[in-house]
Amino acid sequence: MALWEQLLAGAIALFVIFMFFPGIKATMEKSKNAEEKHWGTLIMLTIVLVGFIMLMIYSVQ
Numbered sequence: 001m002a003l004w005e006q007l008l009a010g011a012i013a014l015f016v017i018f019m020f021f022p023g024i025k026a027t028m029e030k031s032k033n034a035e036e037k038h039w040g041t042l043i044m045l046t047i048v049l050v051g052f053i054m055l056m057i058y059s060v061q
Contacts, residue, residue: 001009
């Protein structure tokens, strides 16, 4: 990857982070104030994500 492509990818990544940061911050505040914690959902999503990544890795070998 050329230097200009790396710089462009970094600039896009920073732009995306700055665009989503206010929403993420508000969501974290709501999560702190929530009465019920959804740890089961978090664990299930993590397992699905890891499984999907493993599927993608095995599919290219």
